[in-house]
Amino acid sequence: MRRGLVLIHWIAVVGVAMSGRAVAAADSAPVARGRYLVEEIAKCTTCHTPRDEQDRPDANRPLAGSPVPFMPAHRVGEWADVAPRLAGRPPGTDDQIVKLLMTGISRTGRPPRQPMPQFHMTRADAEAVLAYLKSLPSREAPEPGR
């Protein structure tokens, strides 16, 4: 029963990703898994996707980079006000991004500033997330209707 539910969920996730724009058929499984991890589990969109007029993550500009939409009640350590663009070409080499997602250590040799979480993903999950990021358009999509 549980296995059946997982399978149905997986099919739904793959289906959603397949309906997206730039998904190459050969890479669809890791891309779909990466999208699921990014959107549903790690919630990278909370910080890295700009907001629309209703202050919701803008579905037309996924992971295009954004001002961080909140501040700590008390300043704790170094705080970054901007979350960089991840869509298309995330900052760093493939190896640096995978290492960041597996260890929490960035290309600088230190963790990124808060509020970027320190993730400890498996290599397969980190590579799936990277595959999804690279499947997104590397420049901002035009406004709908233009």
Ligand code: HEC
């Ligand atoms: C709670 C907010 C938040 C979430 C959630 C978040 N990030 Fe970030 N991220 C940031 C901020 C802020 C920075 C900039 C840190 C800095 O400038 O030191 C950043 C930086 C980065 C960087 C650049 C690191 C570098 O070497 O410069 C990458 C890559 C990144 N995030 C990927 C991700 C991915 C992938 C996810 C989801 C798996 C994610 N982030 C989730 C806020 C967030």
